Amino acid sequence: MERLEVAEKALAVAQAGLAKAKADRERAEQLRDDALADIADGTTRHEAARAEVAAGISAPLLALYDRIRTQTGTSGAAALRHRACQGCRIELYGNELAAVRNADPHEVLRCENCSRILVRTAESGL
Ligand SMILES: [Zn+2]
Numbered sequence: 243m244e245r246l247e248v249a250e251k252a253l254a255v256a257q258a259g260l261a262k263a264k265a266d267r268e269r270a271e272q273l274r275d276d277a278l279a280d281i282a283d284g285t286t287r288h289e290a291a292r293a294e295v296a297a298g299i300s301a302p303l304l305a306l307y308d309r310i311r312t313q314t315g316t317s318g319a320a321a322l323r324h325r326a327c328q329g330c331r332i333e334l335y336g337n338e339l340a341a342v343r344n345a346d347p348h349e350v351l352r353c354e355n356c357s358r359i360l361v362r363t364a365e366s367g368l
Pocket residue numbers: 320327328329330331332353354355356357358
């Protein structure tokens with residue numbers, strides 16, 4: 243009789259542990275599903291914002307950007323800040339810097355190191 247009581251207690255403990263584990267799993271699955279929904283929403287918003295920006299860019303420049311992005315697996319463009327490409331962090335100097343300084347503001351320039359399109363701003367240090 244005593245062995246039966248011990249076994250029933252062990253069974254009750256195991257069943258309680260199983261119930262807690264199931265509840266933990268359900269909670270984790272809900273958190274995962276919520277996170278996936280957030281990611282899907284963010285992706286949708288990001289794609290819409292990108293499409294809006296892309297609509298204002300010339301087709302050849304956008305094609306170049308996409309080609310670089312695909313080939314490098316990174317961004318297709320990077321800011322030029324304080325004479326350094328923010329994509330690869332290499333600072334421009336010498337002839338390369340002079341070429342960037344003297345280039346037409348509308349000319350599309352690319353980083354010689356990482357090939358990204360260099361985006362010149364007031365912070366480019368030119
Ligand atoms: Zn670069």
